[in-house]
Amino acid sequence: MNWTLPKNREPRGNPMVAAILTWLLPGAGHLYLGLPVVGLLGFLVVQGVYFLGLQLSGGMLFEYLEPDLRGPGSSLLSPEIGNLGALIYHIKQYGYGPGWPRPWPPMMELGAWLTAASGMLNICLMVRAHGDARSPKEGSSELPGLARLVLLAWALPGLGHWLQGRKARALVWFGLLVGMLVLGSALAEGSNLSRERHFFYWAGQFLSGLPNLGLQLVFGSARVTAEQAYADAGLDLGCLAGLLNVLAMIDVYTHGETRALERDSAAATGNAGAAGNAASASSTGATHSSSGGA
Amino acid sequence: MDSIVHVMLFALAAFAIVFASATFHEPEDGPLWKSLPKRYGWFCFWMVLISVVMVIAEHTVASVH
Numbered sequence: 001m002n003w004t005l006p007k008n009r010e011p012r013g014n015p016m017v018a019a020i021l022t023w024l025l026p027g028a029g030h031l032y033l034g035l036p037v038v039g040l041l042g043f044l045v046v047q048g049v050y051f052l053g054l055q056l057s058g059g060m061l062f063e064y065l066e067p068d069l070r071g072p073g074s075s076l077l078s079p080e081i082g083n084l085g086a087l088i089y090h091i092k093q094y095g096y097g098p099g100w101p102r103p104w105p106p107m108m109e110l111g112a113w114l115t116a117a118s119g120m121l122n123i124c125l126m127v128r129a130h131g132d133a134r135s136p137k138e139g140s141s142e143l144p145g146l147a148r149l150v151l152l153a154w155a156l157p158g159l160g161h162w163l164q165g166r167k168a169r170a171l172v173w174f175g176l177l178v179g180m181l182v183l184g185s186a187l188a189e190g191s192n193l194s195r196e197r198h199f200f201y202w203a204g205q206f207l208s209g210l211p212n213l214g215l216q217l218v219f220g221s222a223r224v225t226a227e228q229a230y231a232d233a234g235l236d237l238g239c240l241a242g243l244l245n246v247l248a249m250i251d252v253y254t255h256g257e258t259r260a261l262e263r264d265s266a267a268a269t270g271n272a273g274a275a276g277n278a279a280s281a282s283s284t285g286a287t288h289s290s291s292g293g294a
Numbered sequence: 295m296d297s298i299v300h301v302m303l304f305a306l307a308a309f310a311i312v313f314a315s316a317t318f319h320e321p322e323d324g325p326l327w328k329s330l331p332k333r334y335g336w337f338c339f340w341m342v343l344i345s346v347v348m349v350i351a352e353h354t355v356a357s358v359h
Contacts, residue, residue: 168323176310183306229296233303240307247314255321 015133022129025085026122029129038132042125046118050086053114056107059094061115063102064196070096078199079206082119082126090115104196109220112195113213116206124151127253139267142260146253153249155209157241160252173248180241181208181215188234190219201235207242304341312337 012033022029026046030039062075072091080087105111124147131143153160158174161167185192193216195202205212228234312334320326 166323169317169326172313176313180306180310230299233300237303237307240310244310244314247318251314251317254318 010137011134012137013133015130018129018133019126022122022126023082023084026083026125029126030132033129033132035132038128042128046083046122046125047086049114049121050080050083050090050118053111053116053118054090054094055111056105056114057111058105058108059090060097060102060104060108061112062091062095063097064112064199065096067096067099069199074199077203079116079119079203083122086115086118109195109216113206113216116203120154120206121151124148124154136264136268141264143257143264146256146260149252149256150249153252154207154245156211157208157245157248160249164252164255166255173245177208177241177245177248178211180237181205181211184234184237184239184241185215185219186234187228187230187237189224189228189231190215190222191224191228191231192235192238193220198235201239204239204242207245208238209245212238212242305338308337308341309334 012035018029018033020029021032022042025043027039027041027043030036030042061078061080062070065074075081075087075091078087080090127150128144128147131141131146134143135141149160149163152163156174157177158170158172161170161173192198192201192205193212312330316326316329316333320329
């Protein structure tokens with residue numbers, strides 16, 4: 001309990017506990033914070049996306065890995081790590097397959113993208129739970145809304161900055177990151193976009209959001225029929241674009257957090273000032289009435 | 295031709311890294327744009343220095359021959 005805050009400005013709960021609970025089970029952090037509706041909605045969306053992906057891919061995602069790479073460590077390096085509970089269920093239920101190659105289901109690539117997207121959605125739900133935990137029990141705060149900005153910053157590089165009004169930065173982020181992803185895909189002739197071929201590099205590229213999905217759906221199934229001179233360079237550029245988008249998302253979050261805390265602080269000061277004025281007015285009124293009575 | 299392509303790809307990737315770094319150091323746009331050329335120059339200088347050290351090491355202490 002923070003003794004320096006008025007009771008209505010106390011935070012809802014411990015932000016780390018809320019975030020870790022959400023990591024383990026989507027929505028659990030919001031249940032802990034006493035926000036069951038947000039928790040239930042978050043659970044349905046995040047787990048729904050994961051299980052849709054699981055159905056479309058037949059649970060065969062980790063059969064993409066070469067046999068010598070199959071192990072707990074390698075699956076932890078996939079974007080699905082953002083939804084830890086579902087990832088553990090996935091590995092326990094489906095594992096690494098029967099041990100011999102099998103044909104992929106028709107919607108395998110989309111299914112593998114959806115399970116990864118569920119991990120990213122749950123990270124945003126963790127950001128939301130962290131913000132909700134720091135928000136006052138009564139009154140409003142802009143902290144929970146940062147999760148939406150982070151999600152949009154992932155979905156389209158630069159969009160988070162644009163919505164914050166930092167339009168010049170937004171355009172540079174968009175041009176650089178999407179440009180690097182497109183250039184990298186052109187150099188690698190689309191071979192970088194296959195999760196089956198580049199399981200770990202794909203995880204980096206996935207962080208570029210929807211432009212990566214669009215490129216993958218259009219060019220991701222291209223066959224490699226000849227030697228590609230710049231395939232490695234293209235793969236590196238695409239992966240770097242995604243990894244740098246994480247920095248862009250962190251920049252959006254920290255900028256928004258600073259502004260939100262300033263506004264929250266101003267609101268708390270305003271409330272304290274208003275409460276002080278009210279107390280002073282009531283004591284003045286009491287004095288007047290007591291003098292009147294005398 | 296191959297070297298030129300690789301240098302240009304390095305220049306692009308380096309600019310993206312430097313821009314990402316600068317956004318964390320400069321919250322305001324004006325100082326951010328002004329600081330970019332200097333940051334970019336220093337980044338390239340250190341990368342070239344590291345490359346030279348690696349090339350020398352590959353031909354001396356780290357040589358397999």
